[in-house]
Amino acid sequence: xxxxxxxxxxxxxxxxxxxxxxxxxxxxxxxxxxxxxxxxxxxxxxxxxxxxxxxxxxxxxxxxxxxxxxxxxxxxxxxxxxxxxxxxxxxxxxxxxxxxxxxxxxxxxxxxxxxxxxxxxxxxxxxxxxxxxxxxxxxxxxxxxxxxxxxxxxxxxxxxxxxxxxxxxxxxxxxxxxxxxxxxxxxxxxxxxxxxxxxxxxxxxxxxxxxxxxxxxxxxxxxxxxxxxxxxxxxxxxxxxxxxxxxxxxxxxxxxxxxxxxxxxxxxxxxxxxxxxxxxxxxxxxxxxxxxxxxxxxxxxxxxxxxx
Ligand SMILES: Cc1cc2nc3c(=O)[nH]c(=O)nc-3n(C[C@H](O)[C@H](O)[C@H](O)COP(=O)(O)OP(=O)(O)OC[C@H]3O[C@@H](n4cnc5c(N)ncnc54)[C@H](O)[C@@H]3O)c2cc1C
Numbered sequence: 001x002x003x004x005x006x007x008x009x010x011x012x013x014x015x016x017x018x019x020x021x022x023x024x025x026x027x028x029x030x031x032x033x034x035x036x037x038x039x040x041x042x043x044x045x046x047x048x049x050x051x052x053x054x055x056x057x058x059x060x061x062x063x064x065x066x067x068x069x070x071x072x073x074x075x076x077x078x079x080x081x082x083x084x085x086x087x088x089x090x091x092x093x094x095x096x097x098x099x100x101x102x103x104x105x106x107x108x109x110x111x112x113x114x115x116x117x118x119x120x121x122x123x124x125x126x127x128x129x130x131x132x133x134x135x136x137x138x139x140x141x142x143x144x145x146x147x148x149x150x151x152x153x154x155x156x157x158x159x160x161x162x163x164x165x166x167x168x169x170x171x172x173x174x175x176x177x178x179x180x181x182x183x184x185x186x187x188x189x190x191x192x193x194x195x196x197x198x199x200x201x202x203x204x205x206x207x208x209x210x211x212x213x214x215x216x217x218x219x220x221x222x223x224x225x226x227x228x229x230x231x232x233x234x235x236x237x238x239x240x241x242x243x244x245x246x247x248x249x250x251x252x253x254x255x256x257x258x259x260x261x262x263x264x265x266x267x268x269x270x271x272x273x274x275x276x277x278x279x280x281x282x283x284x285x286x287x288x289x290x291x292x293x294x295x296x297x298x299x300x301x302x303x304x305x306x307x308x
Contacts, residue, residue: 034078158238
């Protein structure tokens with residue numbers, strides 16, 4: 001691997017976790033280099049209004065928040081590259097990182113490449129995302145007050161999110177391709193006892209239909225093959241989360257859910273390599289928690305670099 005440049009600290013990923021890590025590292029005089037990847041400001045950039053990030057009582061567009069995070073990180077000396085990490089080598093020191101535009105070595109890394117919701121892959125899903133199709137109940141639940149909505153999935157997250165949505169929506173119908181849930185017994189009992197939650201068993205969404213917004217789901221009974229058009233005010237999809245770890249394969253330990261395994265200092269199984277945000281968080285998955293992990297990872301990386 002031809003080496004272009006050496007850095008004390010590189011931050012891989014330009015979402016809320018990465019830019020917050022960059023802010024802290026820059027203020028510790030580490031001159032971090034942040035690589036944004038293809039989605040500048042990460043998943044947050046996909047939403048027009050974030051109402052639960054502290055300090056913005058009127059809410060803030062995800063891309064505006066991202067721009068503010070970048071400005072703040074740059075102000076203290078962060079360098080930003082709009083490029084993709086194509087490979088990393090963690091079994092040698094310094095660590096090696098290859099980008100499309102060149103190769104780097106670094107004494108320490110913060111990996112903040114995020115995650116993506118698993119998609120159904122049916123027609124209409126992409127078109128109506130943000131207009132009736134959502135992948136995050138905590139983020140969008142409040143927009144569905146007194147509405148009749150649907151949830152796709154049958155595991156813990158789908159049921160937890162349905163229970164959460166029952167605070168707002170008039171009804172939630174869980175569409176599940178089996179005839180039993182895969183969620184834990186307590187969650188299942190709570191959902192079964194909740195008068196707002198209903199179930200469509202043995203069913204799979206085949207298409208999402210509407211004009212400006214989603215208005216109908218085409219649902220197939222997987223046992224009989226019958227198709228049904230189901231009116232809806234919105235659909236939440238909770239069929240899993242995919243952390244962006246493909247370039248890290250075999251290099252560090254992952255958890256069962258596919259996130260990077262970290263300790264309470266955000267350090268991975270490789271000393272000097274830290275992880276923050278959704279790539280290491282299968283549970284909370286919020287802008288504020290990802291940013292918090294970014295800050296913690298940068299403080300830990302600063303302490304680690306001081307020991308070298
Ligand atoms: C539609 C939608 C609405 C949401 N609304 C809210 C909300 O209202 N409130 C809230 O708190 N949360 C919300 N979330 C969740 C929130 O956006 C995420 O929790 C948060 O963005 C996670 O931050 P992150 O930095 O860990 O990862 P991400 O935001 O996923 O960012 C990952 C970054 O890594 C980069 N990357 C990936 N692969 C590579 C690579 N190979 N090389 C270099 N870079 C790479 C990407 O380009 C991106 O910049 C929403 C999510 C979605 C999808």
